[in-house]
Amino acid sequence: MSSHRNIKIFILTVSMILSNTPAGPAQAQGLGALIIRNDLGGRIDVRAQEIARLRAEGRPVELRGEACVSACTMYLGLEDVCVDPRTTFGFHGPSSYGIPMAPEYFEYWSQFLAGYYKKPLSDWFMSTARYELHAIYNVSGKELIRLGYEPCAI
Numbered sequence: 001m002s003s004h005r006n007i008k009i010f011i012l013t014v015s016m017i018l019s020n021t022p023a024g025p026a027q028a029q030g031l032g033a034l035i036i037r038n039d040l041g042g043r044i045d046v047r048a049q050e051i052a053r054l055r056a057e058g059r060p061v062e063l064r065g066e067a068c069v070s071a072c073t074m075y076l077g078l079e080d081v082c083v084d085p086r087t088t089f090g091f092h093g094p095s096s097y098g099i100p101m102a103p104e105y106f107e108y109w110s111q112f113l114a115g116y117y118k119k120p121l122s123d124w125f126m127s128t129a130r131y132e133l134h135a136i137y138n139v140s141g142k143e144l145i146r147l148g149y150e151p152c153a154i
Contacts (some may be wrong), residue, residue, distance in 0.1 A: 033060040041070025044094065044109065051116075054078060062152045063087055069136060076144070077116030082152035085142040092137065093130035100133060118148055 034054065041047075051074055054061060060080040068075070068083075069090035075081055076089075083089075094109035095101060101109065110130040114122040121144070129137045145151045 031057065031059055033062050035062045035064055036068065036072065036075060037065030039065070039068050039072035041072050041090075044071050044074070044113065047071040047074050048112075051075065051077060063089075063141070064152060074113065074116040076118070076121070076149065082150040083141040083144050084152045084154070085140065085145055087141040089139045089141065089144060090136040091125060091129040091139065092132045092135065095133045098133065106130075121147055 055078060058080070060082075061075050061078050062082050062084070063072070063075055064084040064087055066086075067088050067090060070092060073089055073091060076083075094106060094113060100106065110126060113130070114125050117125055141151075
């Protein structure tokens, strides 16, 4: 009986491990592209966790709709992302709910955000957009495509 119980425990343990192990790229799992529409942003740290999960899954992301603002623009850091030329992307600098941060935090979070953008977008963010804390710099999807981002199929 004891060996039978040990086999059950072994099988249960292996099952639990396998259920928590990614099965491979999302496309191999049958997951289609995640389509992001009209996303107005949110917390940078929460979005970074979501992007890390999507990256681990290998799941493609399509940025569509009328707007992708603030933390939504961090999706641009994914390897398998496309942008709709009709979507407007909104950029601004990091703050604590609109309140300026201490210089060392402002610098850290500015660099953190810029790390999600390709050059020359990251350079522009660091030289210009990060200093705007209350308004938003709008960039068209068409312009991002011109800067090297993949267009979504229309």
